[in-house]
Amino acid sequence: MLFHARHRRGTYPLAATSAYPVLLKWVLAAVLALIVLYVVGSFVLRVFGVGNPIRHEKVTLHVEGRDAVSVSLDGGDIQRAQDGMKLYPGDRVTTGANTHATLLFFDGSMVRLDQKTDLTVAKSAFGSRQSELELELQQGKMWVATPPKKSFTGAIVRTVRTPMTTFALPAETEAVLSALEAYVYSADGSGIEVEVLSSDLDSIFIGEGQKWILPSTEDIGNDLYAYRSPLDPGAIRMPLVEESRVRRTIVTKQASQTAAATDGGVEGGFLRVRSPANAAKLTSGTVKVEGSFGEGVASIKVNEYFAVLDAEKKTFSQELALPTGTESFDIRIAALDSAGEILEEVLRNVTREFKAPDAPTITSPAKQGQTYRTQTQEFVLRGGSPAGAVGIIVNDYRLQLFSPSKGEWSYLASTRLGNFIQGENIFSVVAIDDAGNKSEPAVLKIILGEGTEGVIAEGQASSAAPVTETPAELPNNAPLKPGSLVVTGPTAGTAHTATGSEFLIEGTTIPETASVWVNDYELQLYVDGKTFWNYIANTEYGNLKRGKNVYVIVTRNARNEILDKLEYTVTYNP
Known part of the structure; x- marks a missing residue:
């Protein structure tokens, strides 16, 4: 029998096909699927608040004025607003020709609507990690103030949208906003971020003491900063701003009284705060927060700290250090x-x-305020300490051997130690109490050099002391030229926060000015008719102290009549 070989017909590979291209395709497909799943999942989680539990917060509405303030709740019909009513996201507020409305938000922010203004609360959401506050200003003008960073736990995004612009508000903002204008009286960091919706230009920042006015959204050019300028006297004294500041005081006081009356949140049975009481006045640098909690509570957060819990007694406690230089402090x-x-x-x-x-005293080798000359290379400064002092600081060095019970102190100055040099030496002595408060300095100037040894000059009056006529004898009329006096530095406007021990307060006035007074002291270097002036604030002069300093600035004409008057507040936080 004959056998014939079978032949395969058609094409076939000469070698086995590699599995790697197929595997690579499956790997790429899996990676792509994971990316899509992550993006979609993140979106869903963000929408439903997973990972950042959110709660829609109410907004308290206060009305004022002769005409009615109108509201539309959740897109419904327009109705008359009631004072104290609660609003939620989606609710709309409109004011008439003779009305204003104030809105108080969960984070402590406050908005006051000018006449003929239309505003919608778009978002008011509190999240455990990030919160969001968004307002839609359809028409009119609004004043807004946001609290300091320390007043709110966690991150928060605050946005005001108009048909033409978007404003992102930082902490400590005080501003007046409309569709094409922003007047910024204070703002943390770089200021308010502004975006023009019809433009491809990058957003810009409007800082404290500046205004931004855009004539229109057409032909705006390539530089949005070109429309930014310093606040002028008219903007500083804008009625909406002054009225809103007064309103803020009233509304804040009402809210504090309400919080005190309800004992701070016994509603719901989750939390009761025993101390501190609301509006408590403290003299120490720390405060202990204590209270009790109910069932279902896993932890208590006091500002950014988790409190110590006693699970058996259902109590909590946490001690906080108050920020240096801060007079008012919020505890959440x-x-x-x-x-x-x-x-x-x-x-x-x-x-x-x-x-x-009280300030310490210097008794040897001379008294505070004097100037002493010596050729001695080494000597001991001595003096007395005030009651309540737990420490003495000499030129930023805290004395290690000081004993409060003795009521006296001593300090070795020596060329060998490097704390005493040829020429002029300034020794500034400060007392400190157990709360960390520092006294005004006692200052002694010692000159190491040739000449007669001993006191060569007595203490001179500080720049805060009046050296000419007594202000009580001068006219106390209403300002004849209101708005003519302006502070331009160190921060333009009416407030400044300082860390240095010396700075210059300066500003402008009008040619009719014959004299400038600061806290009843007439500026000696000011020349009649000049349109600019300045004043030195210095801890050594006694006109700058820790905490709040108010400088009352007055300009007078040749007949000593008041031309203008303003207060400039400096918070000194060394």
């Missing part, structure tokens, strides 16, 4: 469940009263 206490979601929250505001100790 939140009860959280096991998922980190807020069950109940209480806000306490406390005030720290700065009671600085």
Whole structure:
């Protein structure tokens, strides 16, 4: 039998096909699927608040004026607003020709609507990690103030949208906003971020003491900063701003009284704060927050710290250090469940009263305020300490051997130690109490050099002391030229925060000015008719102290009549 070989017909590979291209395709497909799943999942989680539990917060509305303030709740019909009513996201407020409205938000922010203004609360959401506040200003003008960073736990995004612009508000903002204008009186960091919706230009920042006015959204050029300029006297004295500041004081006081009456959140049974009381006045540098909590509470957060819990007694406590130089301090206490979601929250505001100790005295080798000359290379400074002092600081060095019970101190100055040199030496002596408050300095100037040894000059009056006519004898009329006096530095406007021990307050006035007075002291270097002036604030002069300093500035004409008057507040935080 004959056998014939079978032949395969058609094409076939000469070698086995590699599996790697197929595997690579499956790997790429899996990676792509994971990316899509992550993006979609993140979006869904963000929408439903997973990972950042959110709670829609109410907004309290206060009305004022002769005509009615109108509201539309959740897109419904327009109705007359009631004072104290609660609004939620989607609700709209409109004011008439003779009305204003104030809105108080969960984070402590406050908005006051001018006449003929239309505003919608788009978002008011509190999240355990990030919160959001968004307003839509359809028409008119609004004044807004946001609290300091320390007053609110967690991150928060505050946005005001108009048909033409978007404003992003930082902490400590005080501003007046409309569709094409922004007047910024204070703002943390770089200021308010502004975006023009019809432009491809990058957003810009409007800082403290500046205004931004855009004539229109057409032909705006390539530089949005070209429309930014310093606040002028008219903007500083804008009626909406002055009225809103008064309104803020009234509304804040009402809110504090309400919080005190309800004992800070016993509603719901999750949280009760025993101390501190709301509006408590403290003299120490720390405050202890204590209270009790109910069932379902897993943790208590006091500002950014988790409190110590006693699970058996259902109590909590946490001690906070108050920021140096801060007079008013907000404490936010939140009860959280096991998922980190807020069950109940209480806000306490406390005030720290700065009671600085008396200044120490210098008795040897001369008295404070004097100038002493010597050829001695080494000597001991001596003096007395005030009651309540727990420490003495000489030129930033805290004496290690000081004993409060003795009521005296000593300090070795020597060329060998490097704390005494040829020429002029300034020794500034400060007392400190147990709360960390520092006294005004006692200053002695010692000259190491040739000449007669001993006191060569007595103490001179500080720049805060009047050297000419007594202000009580001068006219006390209403300002004849209101708005003519302006402070341009160190921060333009009416307020400044300082860290240095010396700075220059300066500003402008009008040619009719014959004299400029600061806290009843007539500026000696000011020349009649000049349109600019300046004043030195210095801790050594005694006209700058820790905490709040108010400088009352007055300009007078040749007949000593008041031309203008303003107050400039400096918070000194060394």
